[in-house]
Amino acid sequence: MIIKKINLYAIRLPLKQPFIISYHTYDDMPSIILEMETDEGIIGYGEAVADEHVTGETWESTFQVLQHTLAPKLIGENPFHIERIHELMDKAIYNAPTAKAAIDIACYDAMGKKVNQPVYQLLGGRYHDEFQLTHVLSITEPDTMADEAASMIEEGFKSFKMKVGTDIDQDIERIRKVRERVGWDVPIRVDVNQGWKNSSQTLKALRHLQELNIDWLEQPVLADDIDGMVRIKARTDIPLMIDEGLKGLRDMREIIQKQAADKVNIKLMKSGGIYPAVKLAHMAEMAGMECQVGSMVESSIASAAGFHVAFSKKVITSVELTGPIKFSKDIGDLHYDVPFIRLSDKAGLGVTVDKAILEELTEFKSIVE
Template identity: 70%
Template sequence: MKIKEIEIYAIRLPLVEPFIISYHTYEDMPSIIVKLTTEDGLVGYGEAVADEHVTGETWESTYALLQNTLAPLLIGKNPMEFERLHEMMDKSVYQAPAAKAAIDIACYDVVGKKLGVPVYQLLGGRYHEKFPITHVLSIGTPEKMAEEAATRMKEGYSSFKMKVGTEVQADVKRVQAVRAKVGDDIAIRVDVNQGWKNSANTITAMHQLEHAGLDWLEQPVVADDFNGMVEVKAKTSTPLMMDEGLRGIRDMRELIEKQAAHKVNIKLMKCGGIYPAMKLAHMAEMAGIECQIGSMVESSIGSAAGFHVAFSKKSFTSVELTGPLKFSKDVGNLHYDVPFIKLNERAGLGVDIDEVILQELTEFSTKVTK
C-alpha cells in the first residue's frame, strides 16, 4: 500500500459561543484537514490544530509546511510504516508537531480501513468501555461560570474543567463560586494555561483554595518552568498536572527525573500524533504517572484520534476531547452519549466525513501528488 495523493484543507470551525482561555479568545477554531488517498483508493483523514502559544505553529505555517514539505515527502510511501514515516518527518522538519499529527492520524485511519479494524486495535486493543466527558467552562465572571456549571449539571455532567489564568484573586473567586454552586460531590479541575506565571503566585492561590476539593491543578506556571512545578508540587496538596510543558520525549524524561507532576496531559497536537502519544503513555506508565488525553478543540477527526489512544491504554484515566460539542458545524460525526462517549467498532477512526461541509468551511486548499 502506497500513498498516492494528499489533499490539504485550511478550514475554520464555527463555535456555538466564543471559547475563552488565559491567552486568547477564539471566535472560531482554525484547523487543517488532511485527506490521504492510497493507490488502491482507500482514504484516511487527519487534522492539525496549531497553537503558537503551545506548539509554536500557526494555522498558516502548518498549511505551508504540509503543502511544501511533509506531503511531497510522503507521496509513494507506505502509510503502515509508522516508525519510518515519523523518522522521515523528524529528519525533514524540526518540531512542528501539529503538522506531523495530521499526517500521522490520516495514516492510522487509512491503515485501520485497510485491515478492517478500529484504530484502537492497532494500539493494543480496547481497554476502556466508555469515558465520562468533562465539560469545559470558559473564563467568565464567577457568577456566569457558576450558572453555566449548574445548567450543565442538569444535562448530566458530573465533572468540570475550569479555565482560569487571569488575575490570581479573580481566579480564586471563580473557583470558589463554582464550588459553592455545584456542591462537594462534583469534580472540579482547574486549568490555568500558564496564566499564574510562577510558583509564588500559584502557591498564594492554592493556599486560598486548599479546601476547595479540586481534583487537580493544571499547568499554573509557564511551560518550561519545571522547577516551578516542582516547588508547587512540594508546597501544595492538590494533585498537579503538566500540560503545555509536556510536548515530547525529552520533556517527559525531565518531568519523570524531577518528579514535577502527578499527572500529565498528552495531546496529539503537541507530540506529533498517535504514534508519539503512545510512546509518551508508555513512559508515564513506567513512572507510575496517570495520563489524560487533552484537547486542542479539534473536530471529530482529531478528537476521534485522541479517543482511540485513550481507549487503548489503562494509564489514561480521563479525557477532555469536547471540541465537537462546541461547534455549530463539524466536518465529521463523532458521537457522544453525553455525559459519556463510547467508540464504535468501525474500521479506522470510525468517523464519516461530510465533504459538503468540509468544502463549505474551507478557506483555501491544495492537492499534492507525484
C-alpha cells in the first residue's frame, strides 16, 4: 500500500458558543482536514488544528506547509512505515508538529482500515474500557460559570475543568463560586493557560486555592518557564500539570530531570501525532508521572485519534477531548455516551466523514499527487 494522493481542506468548525481562554476567544475553530488516498483505494483521514500561541503555527501556515513541504514528500510512501515517514517530515521542516500530526493520524487511519482493526490495536491493544468526560468551562463572569457548571451536572457531567488566567482575584472568585455551586465532592481542575505568567503570581493565587479542594493546577506559568514550575511544585501539595510547556521529547526530558510536574498533558497537535505521543507516554511512565490526553478543540477525526492513544495506555488516566460536543456541526460521527466516552471496535479511527458537510465548511482546498 502506498500513498497516491493527498487532499487538503481548510475548514471552520462552528461552535455552539464562544470558547474563551486566557489568551484568545474563539468564535469558531479553524481546522485542516487531510484526506489520504492510497493505491488500494483505502482512505485515511487526518486533522491539524493549529494554535499560534502554543506551537507558533497558524491555520494558514499549516495549510501551506502541508501543501508545499510535507505532502509532496510522502507521495509514494507506505503509510505503515511510520518511523520513516516521521524522519522524512523532520528532514523536510523543523518543528511544525500540527502539520505533521495530520499526516501521522491519516497514516494510522489507513493502517487500521487495511488490517480491519481499530487504531488502538496497533498501539498495544485496548487497556481502558471507558473514560469519564470532563466539562470545560470557558472564562466568563463567576456567577455565569457557576450556573453553567450546575446545568452540566444536570446533564450528567461529574467533573469540571475551569479555564482561568486573567485577573487573579477574579479567577479565585470564579473557582470559589463554582466550588460552592457544585459541592465539595465534584472534581475541579483549574487550567491557567499561562495566564498568571510567573511563579510569584501563582504562589499568591495558591494561598487561596489550598482551601478549595482542587484536583490539579494546569500550566500556571509561561510555557518555557520550567524552573517556575519547579519552584511552585516545591511549595504546594496541589498536583501540577504541564501543558503548553510540553511539546516534544526534549521538553519531556527536562520536565523529568527537574521533576517540574506531577502530571503531563499530551496533545497530538503539540507532539506531532499518534506515534510521538505514544513515545511521550512511555517516557512519563518510566518517570512515574500520570498522563492526560488533551486537544486543541478538534473535530471527530483528531479527537478519535487522541482517544485511541488514551485507551491503549495504562499511564493515561484522564482525557479532555470534547471538541465534537462543542460544535454545532461536525464533519464526523464520533459518539459520546455523556458523561463517558467508549470507543467502538470499527477499523481505523472508527469515524465516518460526511463529505457534504466537509465541503460545506471548506473555505479553500488543494490536491497533492
